[in-house]
Amino acid sequence: MQEFATWLESTWISKSLFAMSWLWPLCESLHFVGLCMLIGGAGLLDLRLMGMFRGVPVRHIKAMMPWAIGGFLINAVTGLLFLIMQPHLYLSSAVWWTKVAFIGIAAANASLFETRLALPALSMDPDADMPRAMKVVGACSLFSWFAVLYCGRMLPYLGTGN
Amino acid sequence: MAFFRSLQNSAFTEWFLGSDSIWAYPTVLTLHTVGMAILVGASFVIHLRVLQVAHAIPLQRLLPLYRFIWIGFTISLLSGLALFVTEAADRIVDPVFYLKMGSIAAALWLGLIVKRRAIDRRGAPEVTTGRSRSMAAAALGLWTIAIVAGRLMAYLKSAA
Numbered sequence: 001m002q003e004f005a006t007w008l009e010s011t012w013i014s015k016s017l018f019a020m021s022w023l024w025p026l027c028e029s030l031h032f033v034g035l036c037m038l039i040g041g042a043g044l045l046d047l048r049l050m051g052m053f054r055g056v057p058v059r060h061i062k063a064m065m066p067w068a069i070g071g072f073l074i075n076a077v078t079g080l081l082f083l084i085m086q087p088h089l090y091l092s093s094a095v096w097w098t099k100v101a102f103i104g105i106a107a108a109n110a111s112l113f114e115t116r117l118a119l120p121a122l123s124m125d126p127d128a129d130m131p132r133a134m135k136v137v138g139a140c141s142l143f144s145w146f147a148v149l150y151c152g153r154m155l156p157y158l159g160t161g162n
Numbered sequence: 163m164a165f166f167r168s169l170q171n172s173a174f175t176e177w178f179l180g181s182d183s184i185w186a187y188p189t190v191l192t193l194h195t196v197g198m199a200i201l202v203g204a205s206f207v208i209h210l211r212v213l214q215v216a217h218a219i220p221l222q223r224l225l226p227l228y229r230f231i232w233i234g235f236t237i238s239l240l241s242g243l244a245l246f247v248t249e250a251a252d253r254i255v256d257p258v259f260y261l262k263m264g265s266i267a268a269a270l271w272l273g274l275i276v277k278r279r280a281i282d283r284r285g286a287p288e289v290t291t292g293r294s295r296s297m298a299a300a301a302l303g304l305w306t307i308a309i310v311a312g313r314l315m316a317y318l319k320s321a322a
Binding site: 038060156 | 184188192200204205206211216219223306309
């Protein structure tokens with residue numbers, strides 16, 4: 001992994017991107033805007049699955065999801081740019097790998113919802129109490145995204161040995 | 163000015179920035195971001211809905227999101243006050259800081275007007291008026307400006 005980071009850092013693309021001094025702050029700003037879109041949109045669905053906003057059909061809430069996915073894509077692209085510009089900083093950080101793991105958990109949780117629970121959720125009575133499985137999936141998603149945020153923000157401070 | 167200088171040079175600042183503990187500066191900084199995510203995330207959802215995204219959701223049903231707006235705002239305000247103290251003298255003369263504060267104040271104010279016009283009103287039409295939509299679009303822009311200004315402040319600090 002160290003070798004890969006060293007190689008990536010030596011590439012033309014990594015050097016020229018990092019040389020653009022405005023790119024890093026721009027990507028950080030976009031990363032923060034993207035996270036608000038993601039946590040706002042996904043959080044709304046998560047809270048609905050956990051039983052809030054009862055009376056609003058889940059399928060109506062899902063119409064907000066393209067904005068959450070858009071926020072995720074903004075952060076995936078800007079995050080990839082951070083990685084290309086400073087590979088050692090991330091690849092050697094346990095906190096960064098923890099962040100990646102929580103993104104994986106959130107993604108697995110979302111695909112579990114889409115493949116197993118979305119159809120019953122879309123057709124259920126909007127006033128009914130949410131089944132436990134849906135509450136768990138909603139809470140797991142919300143927790144995972146905040147864990148991703150925590151790891152990202154604490155990355156410069158945790159496990160750096162100082 | 164002397165007051166802000168004394169805040170910045172206070173024993174609190176020395177402890178807060180000098181501490182090796184992750185529970186001091188890093189945790190407060192992270193809380194500031196968590197507050198932002200809740201505050202701006204909930205605001206984004208409301209304003210997007212006013213702009214007719216997910217238009218089948220009755221606007222009045224989104225009223226509980228204002229509770230999240232105030233929770234997120236309180237977290238960000240308290241953590242922001244602690245962060246401000248440590249750089250009080252620098253920030254009080256920093257135009258970017260005023261841009262951030264102004265954008266936040268205007269965005270919150272627009273959020274309250276949108277609430278009164280499109281959410282609180284009994285029997286408010288589900289299709290929002292052009293005026294409400296303009297306000298929602300402006301609020302989305304103002305939140306984005308506040309976030310960018312906040313990020314920029316970190317760079318102006320390291321340059322100083």
